[in-house]
Amino acid sequence: MQPSAPPDLVLPDLAHNRTSAVHWLATATAMAAVVALAGVLTPDPATASQPGGKPAHAKVAAPDPASVTFPLKCGGAGTTVTRKASGDLDRNGSPETVAAVRCDAGSGTPPSGIYVLTRSGTGDGPARVVATLVAPGEQQSVSALAVRDGAVTATLLGYSSPDVPRWDPDVRQKAKWRWQGGKFVRSVPSQARSV
Structure with missing residues (x-):
């Protein structure tokens, strides 16, 4: 049996x-x-x-530590930001910056300060220091700094005695701060250990 041919289709005139x-x-x-x-x-x-x-709140940039004068007495040597981290620490919708800063010494390991920077509520004003978490007088260096989940964490290096050379810290401790009741509260006790 042969297949049947398809029927002829009648198409309308498509000239138009x-x-x-x-x-x-x-x-x-x-x-x-x-x-x-x-x-x-x-x-x-x-x-x-x-x-x-x-x-x-509109998206606001975190404060830039390069635009801030830190409360360090460096005797004309200038300052160096060694570490920085940003995040919303007080949960107001605008980020703050946390900076580890030390004098720009040519040698040795000068002590660091850890400072919290913010801007005005509108986010368009200059950055300014609003809190000191670690003062340089505490003779600490900062080897790690982070902002996570509204908390500041740091690894601090220090010295067990004045006889330890300043370039070779022998004490290491973890520290953590959180904004509570209008101030930064250190929530991790300073459990120092030798390195």
């Missing part, structure tokens, strides 16, 4: 469907009008509000 330059020009004009209209009718940027009707 032929395109011309006028058709393409009309289509291009209509598409351009749609694109232009879509650009004009874009919605306003979305804004979220906090409970109580206050607008959400």
Whole structure:
């Protein structure tokens, strides 16, 4: 048995469907009008509000330690930021920066200070020091510094006695601070151990 031939299809006369330059020009004009209209009718940027009707904080850059004068007495030697970390420590929506800073000495290991920097509430003012977590007078160096989950953590290096050379700290301790009750509270006791 031979397969049967497909039946002849009767197609309507499609002569009126032929395109011309006028058709393409009309289509291009209509598409351009749609694109232009879509650009004009874009919605306003979305804004979220906090409970109580206050607008959400805009994304603000963390304070730059290079723009701050730190409370160090270096005798004209200048200061060096050895470590820095940023995060929202007081949960207000704006990041703070924590910086480990020491005098820019040519040799040895000068003691470091750990400072918390912030900006004004709008985020457009200059950066400023708002807290000192470790003062240089404590004779500590900072080997690690981080901000995680609203807490500052650091590894501090120090000396067991004045006889230990300043370039070779022999005591290591972990420290952690969290913003509580309007101040930074050290939550990890200073459990010093020899290195």
